[in-house]
Amino acid sequence: MAIDPLLLVYALPLLAVWAGWVLLAKMRSAKARATLEDNRQAGLTEPATLHPVIEPALCLGCAACIRACPEKKILGLIDGKAVLIEPTSCVGHGACATACPTDAITLVFGSATRGVDIPLLTPEFETTVPGIYIAGELGGMGLIKNAIEQGRQAIAGIARKAGHMPGGEGVLDVLIVGCGPAGIAASLGAIERKLSFATVDQDSFGGTVAHFPRGKVVMTSPATLPIIGEMRFGEVSKEHLLAYWEGVQQQTGLKPRFEEQVTAVTRNGGHFDITTSKASYRAKMVLLAIGRRGTPRPLGVPGEELGKVVYRLIDPEQYIGKRVLVVGGGDSALEAAIRVAEQPGTTVAISYRGNSYARARAKNRNRLRDLVQEGRVREMLGSTVSKIEPDAVIMQLAAETETLANDDVIICAGGLMPNDFLNATGIRSETKFGTV
Ligand SMILES: Cc1cc2nc3c(=O)[nH]c(=O)nc-3n(C[C@H](O)[C@H](O)[C@H](O)COP(=O)(O)OP(=O)(O)OC[C@H]3O[C@@H](n4cnc5c(N)ncnc54)[C@H](O)[C@@H]3O)c2cc1C
Numbered sequence: 001m002a003i004d005p006l007l008l009v010y011a012l013p014l015l016a017v018w019a020g021w022v023l024l025a026k027m028r029s030a031k032a033r034a035t036l037e038d039n040r041q042a043g044l045t046e047p048a049t050l051h052p053v054i055e056p057a058l059c060l061g062c063a064a065c066i067r068a069c070p071e072k073k074i075l076g077l078i079d080g081k082a083v084l085i086e087p088t089s090c091v092g093h094g095a096c097a098t099a100c101p102t103d104a105i106t107l108v109f110g111s112a113t114r115g116v117d118i119p120l121l122t123p124e125f126e127t128t129v130p131g132i133y134i135a136g137e138l139g140g141m142g143l144i145k146n147a148i149e150q151g152r153q154a155i156a157g158i159a160r161k162a163g164h165m166p167g168g169e170g171v172l173d174v175l176i177v178g179c180g181p182a183g184i185a186a187s188l189g190a191i192e193r194k195l196s197f198a199t200v201d202q203d204s205f206g207g208t209v210a211h212f213p214r215g216k217v218v219m220t221s222p223a224t225l226p227i228i229g230e231m232r233f234g235e236v237s238k239e240h241l242l243a244y245w246e247g248v249q250q251q252t253g254l255k256p257r258f259e260e261q262v263t264a265v266t267r268n269g270g271h272f273d274i275t276t277s278k279a280s281y282r283a284k285m286v287l288l289a290i291g292r293r294g295t296p297r298p299l300g301v302p303g304e305e306l307g308k309v310v311y312r313l314i315d316p317e318q319y320i321g322k323r324v325l326v327v328g329g330g331d332s333a334l335e336a337a338i339r340v341a342e343q344p345g346t347t348v349a350i351s352y353r354g355n356s357y358a359r360a361r362a363k364n365r366n367r368l369r370d371l372v373q374e375g376r377v378r379e380m381l382g383s384t385v386s387k388i389e390p391d392a393v394i395m396q397l398a399a400e401t402e403t404l405a406n407d408d409v410i411i412c413a414g415g416l417m418p419n420d421f422l423n424a425t426g427i428r429s430e431t432k433f434g435t436v
Helices: 005-041 064-068 095-099 144-162 181-192 207-211 238-252 331-341 362-373 418-425
Strands: 051-054 075-078 081-084 105-108 116-119 132-134 171-177 197-200 217-219 223-225 229-231 235-237 262-268 271-276 280-288 323-327 347-352 377-381 383-389 392-397 400-405 408-411 429-432
Touching: 005 075, 005 362, 051 081, 064 075, 064 095, 095 105, 116 418, 132 144, 144 171, 144 181, 144 223, 144 280, 171 181, 171 271, 181 197, 181 207, 181 223, 181 238, 207 238, 217 238, 235 238, 262 418, 323 331, 323 400, 331 347, 331 362, 331 377, 331 408, 347 383, 362 377
Parallel strands: 132 280, 171 197, 171 280, 323 347, 323 408, 347 377
Antiparallel strands: 051 105, 075 081, 116 429, 217 235, 223 229, 262 271, 271 280, 383 392, 392 400
């Protein structure tokens, strides 16, 4: 049977387009699968906050969720179905669930294998310890707008109670712990309501936002800051948002105390005694706005208190021309070593007590291996730091001791999670295993 030539004229281009589309889909699927596998091998499988669970039977594979995700590349299509391929990078925007045309996505906390502890809170954000409140991501919900809203509402509840509670000499109405979005909103609310308060943060201004990668586009819906009014941003750079908040700080006279870590909160009669790394406070109430990112884990070695020791890489350019030691074997450590080694004139060593970087992504392991081979990073596996001095670090490698000339130390040894702090304070939580 002869084929109509006109049919070929139309059918062939269509066939070519279809074949191209199938090929592209296969390539994307392979890339998404590789990312998922890489994260599984590195143990990066548990999202920190609210995240999507996709019902494959309902998923059409239309990719609306992938396009809607502001963080990009968190979800991918594998064999025509949406999959959470970068679980630990999900920050809980929830835009994927809204965009899904078939309601195939549910937003949950925790997973079947690993539960997430969510503190039990009243609608006024009070914990199971009367007088201690929680606002922001520590309460379970991520996102800047939620943190601001909760900080604002929690301080309103605290202000309603403060007037009816006995005070006394040197007793604050409230101590606000943490100066991220929740702590900023709460502190402004405390000024507005004329409460006696102090805000302390173990780090600096802006909380987790201050540690976003340089130039990160922050997605945030409008939120209302006490005194200031509506903060109208959609997409904004991290730097712009921080500059805006610093302007608010100057305008309102807000004076948080930085580099001051709260280590214990105990009830003492009608008030709380709060111990920090620098001082002690007495307050009628405490607002915990400490997020869920935890506190960097120190090495506990002599000299760690020196100013040259930091626990996060913020600006790689500050290390140009410097001799830098990075400590750790996870992604943060490898990324820090890589980015510092890419700066001109740096001498970089990475020390890890293990014998391989099993907890890091393949992408980082491969890049580090290249830099080691090029002689741009010295790899010190099976080593530990025994002392940090102003111009050197004393290292222990098996039975040998080595003195490493050094200007800066970046320690990326994981974090102490806030759950320990909550447990020690007596605050009860509920463990969520993949539920809302
Ligand atoms: C990579 C990344 C990208 C993100 N992108 C976005 C985005 O685009 N849009 C968005 O809305 N959200 C985003 N998020 C989520 C957002 O950053 C958080 O939800 C938000 O910062 C939570 O605010 P918070 O005030 O509750 O806590 P945090 O911002 O985490 O602040 C907590 C503060 O408490 C301090 N602290 C902790 N423990 C103590 C202690 N014991 N003593 C004293 N101080 C303490 C910390 O130093 C910190 O400053 C992102 C998160 C990450 C990790």
